[in-house]
Amino acid sequence: MTQQVEIGRGKTGRRAYALDEIGLVPSRRTRDPEEVSIAWQIDAYRFELPVVVAPMDSVVSPATAIEIGRLGGLAPLDLEGLWTRYEDPLPLLEECAGLEAEAATRRLQEIYNAPIKEELIGRRIEEIRASGVTTAVRLSPQRTVQYHKAVIDAGVDIFVIRGTTVSAEHVSGRAEPLNLKQFIYELDVPVIVGGCATYTAALHLMRTGAAGVLVGFGGGASHTTRNVLGVAVPMATAISDVAAARRDYLDESGGRYVHVIADGGMGTSGDIAKAIACGADAVMVGSPLARATEAPGHGHHWGSEAHHPDLPRGRRVRFGTVGTLEQILHGPSSVADGSMNLMGALKRTMASTGYSDIKEFQRVEVVVAPMQR
Template sequence: MEHLEIGRAKRARRVYSFDDVAIVPSRRTRDREDVSTQWRIDAFTFELPFLAAPMDSVMSPATAIAFGRFGGLGVLDLEGLWTRYDDPASLIDEIVDLPPHEATARMQAIYEAPIRSELIAARLGEIRAAGVPVAGALSPQRTQEFYNDVITAGVDLFVIRGTTVSAEHVSRTAEPLNLKQFIYELDVPVIVGGAATYTAALHLMRTGAAGVLVGFGGGAASTTRRVLGIHAPMATAVADVAGARRDYLDESGGRYVHVIADGGLGNSGEIVKAIASGADAVMLGAALARATDAPGRGRHWGAEARHDRLPRGNRVEVGTVGSMEEILFGPARHADGTSNLIGALRHAMATTGYVDLKEFQRAEMIVSPTTHA
């Protein structure tokens, strides 16, 4: 493990982003038709190793249903506009059309409306009625307040998602969420994150989580690095958490916890590198916000952008490249990795000779800091 001297009093570990690494073909290739991109977690099997991020610019009940029918897992933000307003369509249109210099303040005002338990039930019920797996997300701060409503409404998977989530939050003013007890008492698998280090991920795995989200401040709409000075280059973060998964598998006597890359996955090459680095699946935000049928229609924002006291994100323009179906399955109209994401993954796996995702995690990688491929 290489450490560099920043100054006489501080040393730092060298880490890598997806731009810094590349995958090397092996001696064997495969037919793309022989490649499987199936992802299994708990009792659920998905044809795509993709989760749609719980962001209002990406997931509405309708797009969660469509994404589920395509073979992925759509995760609805249960603190978003769909659980605050009976019909938020006009407010989403307003956010999309806001001038950049007005967007943050106006979003803060729009998201001041209270979260309503009956709308949580209604939105999750709408997805369930469509016959696709149901997943909803709450932040750690809101989980204790609303998880009973979520469980009563019925979810297949529950996501606790924050900029960072720890298994040992300490507070002198409020009773923190006891993740281990909370997960133990639930009857559904829980995915928790973000985490970006081996130690943090190992502690989350010990709570009983079925999956750990890996990432911190790396998404297209995030300014966490600029505001807080905190950032985790994703190639190293995913590989570190995959190491925690391996060691926890031994420690627990065979319990496998899924590693899900979350952030900095704007094109197909980054998705491919995330899985080769050790991820079982990826959570996509900006990559899906580019769909013409996404709620944001080429504009993208997350929970950090609407924080009432310290926003750490913006509403950004990512543009549109095609329908959600075209983004997932093609045909691609641009040679930039923004469309036919699953086709690119299958092609990369076939080119390097691997037939499933678990095998592909063993692909050889090289460090190439001067080549941004």
């Protein structure tokens, strides 16, 4: 039953739960971790890891996109980042990592003020494609109409349309908004869209023909969306609501399955396991992989919200480095805080609770168990 909480005489709100407020319950059966599969498939593309890397310059470059693909995941390149604004952004990425905290936001705004060069879009996509891994890129809804042709012409495999909030019914008096349903219908590649955080918004996005929906906004480690806009939805509840929309849309559409990808608010392997338990098919993470020695941010992490020209809603965060991408994803781990061997931990969680694959694991029992600090 939905629990309505009285905030005051004139306002009530639904009780929602964050990932660190729930726990997973072991069943009567356990398994050997080696017998657990964490693979998933979206459209014609199969991935051995349920990991989509957040399209942020501090984490994804053409080189790291290729390495993540080799390791079994998917890493969309941000086509509104430095890799399409500069021929060689490596010196600027190094500068971004070395900025003093109080000067970081202003300098990021200056660096990202350079125009996007359309010829670089094709060049970056071709660089990733040449490696043989699945190629994905990200654009915001505001830039999709302008640059999507260059993306498709370059031969991208998966198109990600990602913003703080993406709706199927955006209203604008300044310009014709992106018609998601028509846009997706006319493309020959699967499209992942988001974020959203409610049952209704997710259902509308699924009806546009999207292959996947991103769940969440304002919850990332480098975001300040909650402070700046007051917008935030606890991830356990958001994922569960969107998973319910997936179930109902499956019936409504006569069997069309839309993948749910939890986006943000997952800093440890335990968070990833709980997100999938709540109904996610995969997770989109940034900060855990920003700690990799290969990450372009050199141990620092920031997203597109951090350099918004008018209203920044993020910050550059220092995490330091803990190991290589392979060690963070596959181990071995040398720490006990859930920041390394993310996929090994997920397999062990599934084995400990008795489930053999992602879809089965979504049925695991969940309890409300606020973390003791």
